[in-house]
Amino acid sequence: MTIQEVEQGRLRSPFYPRQAEIDRLNNWHEWKGYSSADGFYDTTLEYFSIRNSTGVFDLTPMTKYRITGPDALDYLNRLVTRDMRKIKPGRVAYAVWCDDQGQVIDDGTIFHLSEGDYRLCSQERHMSWLTMSAIGMDVSIVDETEEICALAVQGPTSFSILQAMGIKGIEKLRPFGLAHFDFQGSGIMISRTGFTGDLGYEVWLSPDQALDLWDALFEAGKIYGIMAIGTEALEQSRIEAGFIAAYVDFLPADVTVRSGRSRSPLELGLDWLVDFKKPNFNGRRALAEEKRKGSTWQLVKLDIEGNKPAHHSYVYANPKSKKEVGFITSAVWSPVCKQNIALGTVRSPHGKVGDKLYVEVYYQREMHWSRVMAEAIVVDKPFWDPPRKRATPPGPF
Amino acid sequence: MKKYDAIVVGAGHNGLTNAAYLAKSGLDVLCLEKNDYIGGATVSRNLYKDWYYSNCSYVCSLLRPEIFRDLNLARHGLQVTPYGGGTVFMENGDYLGSYPDHEVHYREYARFSKADADAYERYSADTMRQCRFIRDFLLRTPPDPTSFKPKDLKELAHLGSRFYEMGEQRMYDTIRFWTMSVAEYLDEYFETDVIKAALSGSGIIGTALGIHSPGTAYVLLHHYMGDVDGSMGAWGYARGGMGSVAKAISGAFQSYGGELRTDAGVDQIVVKNGKVKGVALTTGEEIDASIVVSAMDVKRTFLKCMDKNDLDDDFYNRVKNFKIRGSSGKLNIALDGLPTFPALPKNSPLLDGDMHFIDSMERMERAYDDWKEGTWSKDPYVDMVIPTVCDPTMAPPGKHFMSCFVQYCPATVEGREWTDEERDQFGQTVIDQIAEYSPDFKDLILHCEVRTPKEIENEAGLTEGNIFHGELTMDQLMFNRPIPGYAQYRGPVGGLYMCGSSNHPGGGVMAAPGCNAAREILLDLKRRDITPANFGDD
Numbered sequence: 001m002t003i004q005e006v007e008q009g010r011l012r013s014p015f016y017p018r019q020a021e022i023d024r025l026n027n028w029h030e031w032k033g034y035s036s037a038d039g040f041y042d043t044t045l046e047y048f049s050i051r052n053s054t055g056v057f058d059l060t061p062m063t064k065y066r067i068t069g070p071d072a073l074d075y076l077n078r079l080v081t082r083d084m085r086k087i088k089p090g091r092v093a094y095a096v097w098c099d100d101q102g103q104v105i106d107d108g109t110i111f112h113l114s115e116g117d118y119r120l121c122s123q124e125r126h127m128s129w130l131t132m133s134a135i136g137m138d139v140s141i142v143d144e145t146e147e148i149c150a151l152a153v154q155g156p157t158s159f160s161i162l163q164a165m166g167i168k169g170i171e172k173l174r175p176f177g178l179a180h181f182d183f184q185g186s187g188i189m190i191s192r193t194g195f196t197g198d199l200g201y202e203v204w205l206s207p208d209q210a211l212d213l214w215d216a217l218f219e220a221g222k223i224y225g226i227m228a229i230g231t232e233a234l235e236q237s238r239i240e241a242g243f244i245a246a247y248v249d250f251l252p253a254d255v256t257v258r259s260g261r262s263r264s265p266l267e268l269g270l271d272w273l274v275d276f277k278k279p280n281f282n283g284r285r286a287l288a289e290e291k292r293k294g295s296t297w298q299l300v301k302l303d304i305e306g307n308k309p310a311h312h313s314y315v316y317a318n319p320k321s322k323k324e325v326g327f328i329t330s331a332v333w334s335p336v337c338k339q340n341i342a343l344g345t346v347r348s349p350h351g352k353v354g355d356k357l358y359v360e361v362y363y364q365r366e367m368h369w370s371r372v373m374a375e376a377i378v379v380d381k382p383f384w385d386p387p388r389k390r391a392t393p394p395g396p397f
Numbered sequence: 398m399k400k401y402d403a404i405v406v407g408a409g410h411n412g413l414t415n416a417a418y419l420a421k422s423g424l425d426v427l428c429l430e431k432n433d434y435i436g437g438a439t440v441s442r443n444l445y446k447d448w449y450y451s452n453c454s455y456v457c458s459l460l461r462p463e464i465f466r467d468l469n470l471a472r473h474g475l476q477v478t479p480y481g482g483g484t485v486f487m488e489n490g491d492y493l494g495s496y497p498d499h500e501v502h503y504r505e506y507a508r509f510s511k512a513d514a515d516a517y518e519r520y521s522a523d524t525m526r527q528c529r530f531i532r533d534f535l536l537r538t539p540p541d542p543t544s545f546k547p548k549d550l551k552e553l554a555h556l557g558s559r560f561y562e563m564g565e566q567r568m569y570d571t572i573r574f575w576t577m578s579v580a581e582y583l584d585e586y587f588e589t590d591v592i593k594a595a596l597s598g599s600g601i602i603g604t605a606l607g608i609h610s611p612g613t614a615y616v617l618l619h620h621y622m623g624d625v626d627g628s629m630g631a632w633g634y635a636r637g638g639m640g641s642v643a644k645a646i647s648g649a650f651q652s653y654g655g656e657l658r659t660d661a662g663v664d665q666i667v668v669k670n671g672k673v674k675g676v677a678l679t680t681g682e683e684i685d686a687s688i689v690v691s692a693m694d695v696k697r698t699f700l701k702c703m704d705k706n707d708l709d710d711d712f713y714n715r716v717k718n719f720k721i722r723g724s725s726g727k728l729n730i731a732l733d734g735l736p737t738f739p740a741l742p743k744n745s746p747l748l749d750g751d752m753h754f755i756d757s758m759e760r761m762e763r764a765y766d767d768w769k770e771g772t773w774s775k776d777p778y779v780d781m782v783i784p785t786v787c788d789p790t791m792a793p794p795g796k797h798f799m800s801c802f803v804q805y806c807p808a809t810v811e812g813r814e815w816t817d818e819e820r821d822q823f824g825q826t827v828i829d830q831i832a833e834y835s836p837d838f839k840d841l842i843l844h845c846e847v848r849t850p851k852e853i854e855n856e857a858g859l860t861e862g863n864i865f866h867g868e869l870t871m872d873q874l875m876f877n878r879p880i881p882g883y884a885q886y887r888g889p890v891g892g893l894y895m896c897g898s899s900n901h902p903g904g905g906v907m908a909a910p911g912c913n914a915a916r917e918i919l920l921d922l923k924r925r926d927i928t929p930a931n932f933g934d935d
Contacts, residue, residue, distance in 0.1 A: 024746075042497060042746070044628070045787075048478045052636055053789050157789050164794075223795035225787055307462060307627065307932040335626040336476055338465045365934055397789040 010035040013060040014149045014210035018218075022228055029231070032125075034061040039230035044335075046233035050196050051336045051384075053225025053397075054155035056217065057195075057234050059202070063125050064148050067118040069139035076110060076118060079133050081265055081287070083278040087112050092176045092191050096265050096273055097129075098283030102290060103253035103262035105129060106246055107270075109193060111178055119144075123246045129254065133282065149207050153217065154200030154237075156386075157224035159394040162190070162201060165220040171393035173201070184212055195234060197241020199388045224397075239332045239341060242301050242382035244268060249299065249329040249343050263345075264290055267297040298351035301383065302328075302376040304340040308363040309333050310374065315346050316358040319373045325350045328359065334383055341383045342376070353380040401427045403688040403918070404676055406663045406702070407858070407897065409437025410460075412692030413646040414911030415896040415918075417468055419690075420655035422915075422924050427684065428647075428655060429676070431662030431858065434640075435647055437692070438857040438864065439906055441638030441791070445844035448798055449791045450729040451639040452846060453857055454864070455782060455800040456480075456751075458623030458632040459907040460642065461536060463929035473648030476636040478787055479625040482750030484741065485595045486834040492740045493591045493756070494747045497631070509589045516586040520596075526567065527574055528622040528629060531902075533559055535622075535909045536931050538917060539876040539884045539901045575871055579613040580758060591756045598753060598761075598778055601804060603864040603904065605722035607765030608758060612870040619869055619905065632751075634784040638791055642906055666691065666698070668707040672891035688892050690914060693858055694866040695719055695879040695899035698888075712889050715880040719899070720868045723808030723850030723861030724768060728801040728827050731844040735786070735797055736835040752781045754830050768805035771812060773823045773849075778804040779830060796843075803827050808850040808861040815851045823849060865904025866897050875901060886914035887921075894918055 011034045013019070019037060027038040036058070039046050049055040067076065077084040080095035087093040089112045096107045108122030120130075130141050153161065162170045167181050167190065178191035186209060194200035205213055218226055238245065246252055253262035264287060265274050274287055304310055310331040314324035326346030334341050342359070350357065355378040362371050388394055405416040408430035416428040434440060438453035457477050465475070481497040493509065496502045506514035540552030560568060574582065579600025583593045599620035600613040607613070625631040635641045647657060662679040666689050675685035691698040699708060699716045708716075741747050755761055755778050764774035780802040785792045792798045803823075810819050824847035832838045850862025859866065867873055876884045879899040886894050896914035898904035916928040 042481055044479055044497070044626075045481060045749075048787070051476065052478050052787060160789075160794065225789055307466075333626060337471045338462060338626075339471070363934075370934065396794075 013058050014207035015058050015060065015151070015214055018211060018214045019058065019228060027230070031231070032061040032063065036061060037230035038232045040228045043230065043232040046227055046229035047236050047335065049225060049227035049229060050155045050198060050233060050237045052156065053227070054153060054158045054161055054221055055196075055227055055229035055233060056221075057152040057154065057229050058150075059152050060149040062145070062150065063122050064143070064145045065120045065127070065130060066142045066144045067120055067139060068116060069137075070116070071137040071139045072116045072118055075134055075137045075139045076120075077279065078281055079130070080110070081274040081281055081283070083275040084110070085278070089114050090178055092178050092193050094273070096268075096270055098265065098287070099253045100283060100286065101253070101262075102264045102283035102286030104250055104265055104268060105253050107244070111189075111191060113178070113189070124252055147206065148204055149210050150202055150204045151213070151217070152194050152196075152200060152202045154194045154196040154198055156199055156388055156397045157221075157226075158200050160396045161217065161221040161224045161226060164224070165216050174392045175390055183209065184216070188213065195241070195243055196237040197243070197382050197384050197389065198237070198386060199391075199394050236332050236334075237384070239330045239343060240334050240337060240382070240384035242343070244299065244343065245330070249345075260296075263297060263299070264295065266290055267295045267299060267345075269299045295348050297326075297345050298348050300326075300344050300346055300351040300357075300378045301380070302342045302344055302357065302359065303379050303383070304342055304359050304361075304376040305374045306361070306372060307333055307340055308361045308372065308374070309340060310342045310359045310361045310376075313342075313359045313361050315344055315376070316360065316373070317350055319358045325357070337383050339383060340374075351378055353378050398685060400675075401425050401684065401686040403427070403690060404429060404684060404686040405690045405692060405896070406666070406676060407431075407437060407692030408435040408643070408647065408657060408659070409692055409857075409897070410439040410642050410646055410906055410908055411897050411911035412437070412690070413643060413650055414464060414468070414908040415690055415692065415915045416655050417646055417650040417653060418912060418915035418928055419918060420650055420653035422919055422927050426650075426655045427686070428650065428657050429661040429663055429678075430657070430659045431679075432856070433660045435657065435659060436640050436643030438853070438859060439639045439643045441640030444729070444846055445731045447793050448731045448796070448844070449638045449640070450798060450846065451635075451784065451800055452727065452729045452848065453853065454639045454906050455784070455802065456632045457635050457639065457642065457906055458625060458630075459905040460623070461907060461909050461912065462624070463536060463932055464908045464912055467929040468646060468649040470642075470645040470649065473645035473652070474637075475641050475645035477625060477633040478636060479628065479631050479633040480750060480782070480784075480787065482747050483595075483752065484738075484747045484750060485591055485753045485756055486738070486740055487591055487756040490740060492747075493595050494745075495595065495750070496746065506592060509592060510587075513587045513589045513592050520586040523570070524618065524621055525629060526563070527571065527618050530559060530563065530571065531618060532622050533931060533933075534875070535902045535907070536912065536929065538886065538913055539878070541882070541885065542876055543882075574618075575615050576611055577614045578609050578611050579617050580608040582614040582617070590758055594755055594757050594761055595753065597758065598780065601761070601765070601778065602780065602802065603725055604868055605720075605724035605768065605805070606868070606870070608761045615871065615874070616869050619903065623905070623907075634782075634788055636788055636790060638784070638788075639906065646908070663702055666703050666893065668704065668890050668893075673893045688894065688918060690894040690896050690918070691888070692897045692911065694721060694860050694863070694897055695895065696721055696860040697858060698895065698897075708889055712880070712883075719879055720870065720873060721860045721863040721866065721899075722868065723854075723863055724805050725862070725864060726773070726803045726806030726823060726850065727848040727853070728799075728803065728824055729846040729848070730799040730801065730842055731792065732783075732797040732799055732841045733843050734795060734841050735783070736838040736841055738835050740834060749786045754779055754834060764805055768807055771807055772810055773806045773826065774804070775826060777806075777827060777830065779827055780804075781831065801827055801831070806849055808854075815849050820847050820849050820852075823847060866899040867904070869903050874903065878903065886910075886917045
């Protein structure tokens with residue numbers, strides 16, 4: 001018997017042959033074992049394609065679990081903090097799950113594919129935790145990361161492109177809806193979801209359909225400004241949308257080493273995802289206690305004066321203070337909002353909406369470093385939130 | 398009858414910016430526009446089917462980011478998308494590309510000359526140094542060097558210290574730079590003709606001067622000192638066309654409670670006892686206000702919209718002599734598809750950038766010779782862009798809008814009015830030049846609007862169709878803009894102010910004159926200064 005040695009190099013996405021053709025930058029990084037592009041063409045133009053026309057991001061390396069069985073709903077409802085009974089077939093739910101201390105292990109999206117048939121998508125891998133949580137339940141959990149590849153099709157003309165591609169009924173898909181469509185005689189799943197905070201879709205398919213789908217998508221998109229985008233463009237739009245990222249704005253609780261480095265959903269501004277009225281879920285008791293006593297940290301969205309991004313900055317309650325109250329985790333100059341924006345973590349009771357904080361920004365100009373204490377206002381709405389994101393059917397652009 | 402705190406005449410981007418800041422400060426402001434649409438020269442006009450033309454200004458870079466942010470223009474719908482690269486097509490079938498990627502740009506220049514490719518770095522640094530110097534003054538009122546007021550002394554000291562900070566050698570360079578021609582400036586760096594021709598275009602756009610005329614190096618700077626999201630010298634498209642700029646600023650203005658009236662042309666600014674009383678509209682209606690701000694150019698304001706008897710003679714004469722010569726025209730074209738340019742490789746990113754069709758310094762100068770002869774250039778300098786390659790909102794899918802800025806095009810032909818025939822010939826000259834490099838271009842034209850300075854003056858109100866409200870030469874810059882003694886946005890009559898591009902820091906869709914004028918008005922009214930300060934240190 002010959003043992004097939006495990007793949008030693010970085011894996012290639014099934015879309016790679018097409019990506020290689022258009023790639024001009026030769027700038028790749030590793031993402032969960034796969035080669036993933038920072039950008040293909042021009043990262044600035046790629047970013048703007050998300051806000052102005054359509055950007056296509058390959059999210060194949062996302063971890064994907066298929067969760068089925070008679071207890072699938074009860075299982076998920078026990079796993080995550082939000083009430084999964086409200087998520088009907090054909091709907092998608094953003095959710096977090098916690099350890100016993102109510103600390104977030106990860107966030108992800110749960111796709112209710114059909115009655116009792118779910119797909120959980122997350123940044124990190126969680127088979128061990130998921131299996132452990134399933135003890136005593138009649139549920140099957142299968143890792144289908146490699147069986148499903150996916151493209152995020154995001155931007156104002158994304159609807160026009162899918163329609164031009166001949167996806168019948170796409171106009172009926174509401175935000176956080178999913179549906180199965182015919183593509184060249186075989187099935188694909190499309191959800192109206194994304195990581196950009198704009199009008200957009202995610203197309204899920206099997207790897208053998210990958211190249212045909214790519215070709216059809218880009219052919220239809222040619223006159224709608226379609227552009228393949230890399231991680232750099234996506235990251236910028238993710239901050240504008242106010243979305244948090246694992247290992248950036250929070251750490252998975254099960255892998256933190258130092259105490260106090262994990263976060264609860266309440267601390268991440270995800271109170272709306274925690275439903276104390278539903279049946280017991282993991283971490284409930286700890287979260288109820290935290291709710292009563294108050295949280296230690298507060299994740300904040302900051303609108304910072306000036307134009308110097310507040311990378312890695314300390315946050316202060318007043319400009320003269322010597323002791324910081326928190327720090328910035330994600331920062332970017334938003335080209336579409338023309339705003340200097342950031343996500344950060346501050347110690348309670350700081351960080352209430354409308355609070356004025358100060359961010360210590362260091363910036364370098366021709367080798368020399370300078371420092372400004374920039375005023376920052378805590379805001380509650382996403383920085384970028386265009387009405388087209390919610391419109392059903394969406395407009396042509 | 399209702400009396401406004403302030404009336405702003407002209408709803409172009411500067412008038413609207415000025416009005417927005419006055420309204421934001423709490424004043425009761427009325428902004429008047431002669432056309433039935435707002436924007437002045439910052440418009441998106443629907444002149445053919447589903448096409449929207451940026452039919453005057455067509456690209457955006459100078460718009461002050463401080464104002465963009467401060468007036469929340471993004472929330473009011475403005476989005477500026479940078480575009481990459483540019484091409485000069487050469488008569489010998491070759492082309493010179495300009496790429497946003499540093500190394501690609503180097504390789505392309507090196508194809509012509511390694512020395513030039515290296516020199517580009519030094520050229521960029523030297524030019525950026527001048528940009529950085531001037532950028533600091535864009536949102537500041539120029540000091541009056543003859544005044545001993547503390548405010549002027551402070552500003553003069555600031556100017557002096559910024560100048561001194563550059564260091565000895567660079568202070569000399571700066572003085573030279575501000576007075577030399579763009580051709581001389583480029584000669585100091587480059588040996589390749591087509592590279593010089595490519596870079597010299599920015600030195601003459603909107604200016605009735607040739608590449609060998611002194612002062613054109615500064616005009617180049619004027620086109621380099623803007624930025625898109627901190628990328629200095631970059632240019633972008635306003636999504637939906639340039640009208641989106643005016644629309645967003647007017648959205649801000651109205652959100653502060655300002656009142657906007659279109660179809661309300663001002664016939665005269667009414668003066669009583671040496672103070673403005675209000676305005677009289679062309680309909681005869683009179684509207685009163687304690688302050689009148691003119692966003693029109695200085696010639697139109699004082700020579701056409703005021704009673705000469707309300708102005709002193711020397712002042713009047715100086716306005717008459719203000720240089721605001723017509724030098725450019727425009728073609729706006731609806732295309733049935735994207736024209737091909739066989740000289741460029743398939744899928745080249747250059748297809749998304751601007752395009753030019755003059756490849757030598759001699760041809761650049763000859764284009765100016767025609768203007769001096771009193772006619773349009775027979776081999777013109779064309780700055781051509783197709784914004785719809787990245788903007789899905791300006792034309793139907795698969796169709797395109799092409800904007801051709803054309804230099805040179807005089808205000809009159811050999812001293813007399815343009816005829817319609819001549820206008821069409823002018824348009825044909827441009828179309829023929831482009832068609833030399835794009836065989837299918839002519840067949841794709843669905844509609845073409847040709848604008849000589851005459852049309853631009855008649856519609857947008859710019860005297861002689863001068864896009865900068867007056868030329869950007871040293872004698873008309875800083876404390877001499879528009880005329881000495883009146884560079885601080887105050888007119889010669891009590892309560893009268895000027896906020897158009899005839900004022901510091903000049904033309905382009907910058908919004909700085911409008912904002913700066915608001916600061917001076919608020920100062921006179923002893924109200925808090927709410928205009929934004931420079932981001933600084935970019």
